[in-house]
Amino acid sequence: MAELFSPLTLRDVTFKNRIAVSPMSQYRAKDGHANSWHAVHLGRFAMGGAGLVYAEATAVEPDGRRTHGDLGLWQDAHIDDLALITKFIREEGSVPGIQLGHAGRKASKRRPWHGETPVDDEDVTERNEAPWPAIAPSPFPYAKGWPDLRRCRRQILIG
Ligand SMILES: Cc1cc2nc3c(=O)[nH]c(=O)nc-3n(C[C@H](O)[C@H](O)[C@H](O)COP(=O)(O)O)c2cc1C
Incomplete structure (x- = not known):
């Protein structure tokens, strides 16, 4: 049986353990942009000996961020x-490792310590952080009280 501290190879990547x-x-x-906070946050797990250290959900476009801090x-x-x-x-x-992501309809949300509710004019006043239009596969808002999606990309699969 594989042990937690035994190496693991997946294709051409070898992890020194299964953590x-x-x-x-x-x-x-x-x-x-990542900064020294991210360096310390992620670096300490590598120092601690984990085999794989994933960076947090990382947006592939600005509109795909959940919060201004993503x-x-x-x-x-x-x-x-x-x-x-x-x-x-x-x-x-x-x-x-890195988790590439797109927030879809969860975009334009406040950070957890600001309530995880939709960004609005209050955030502009307090932090100079403006809301932005979310993009998702369907036009339905994330939850009741969340703004309508102002743009929506639809994909039609043929075949
Ligand atoms: C502070 C914090 C931030 C998290 N951020 C993310 C994230 O960016 N992406 C994600 O997929 N999960 C995120 N999660 C969920 C974790 O990746 C993980 O799935 C969850 O903590 C359950 O892990 P466990 O099954 O090992 O207990 C976050 C969890 C915590 C505690």
């Missing part, structure tokens, strides 16, 4: 901040 740190959103990014990877300028962190994780013998 994987789940993605944990920090809501600390600015304009999608990590992003929608422009080249985001790469260097993340690369510094992944370099450190690798140096510690761990494998860096």
Whole structure:
């Protein structure tokens, strides 16, 4: 039977053990950029010996963020901040992972400590953070009281 501390190889990636740190959103990014908070948050798990360290849900486009504090990877300028962190994780013998994501209808939400409710004018006044139109496969709001989706991409599958 495989043991927790035995290596695991999946295709060409070898993990030194079977401990994987789940993605944990920090809501600390600015304009999608990772910073020293993320470096310490993720780096300490590598220092602790985890085989795999996942970066939190990372938006593939600005509209796909859940909150203004979400990590992003929608422009080249985001790469260097993340690369510094992944370099450190690798140096510690761990494998860096990332959870690419799109918030869909859950976009434009307040950070947990601001209530996880939709961003509105109050956030503009208090933090200069404006709401933005969410994009989702259907036009239905996330929940009662959430704004209508102003844009909606529909995909038609043929075949
Ligand atoms: C602070 C925090 C942030 C989280 N952020 C994410 C996230 O970005 N993406 C995600 O899929 N899950 C997120 N989760 C859920 C965790 O990844 C994980 O699935 C959950 O804690 C259950 O893990 P367990 O089954 O090992 O207990 C978060 C959990 C916590 C506690």
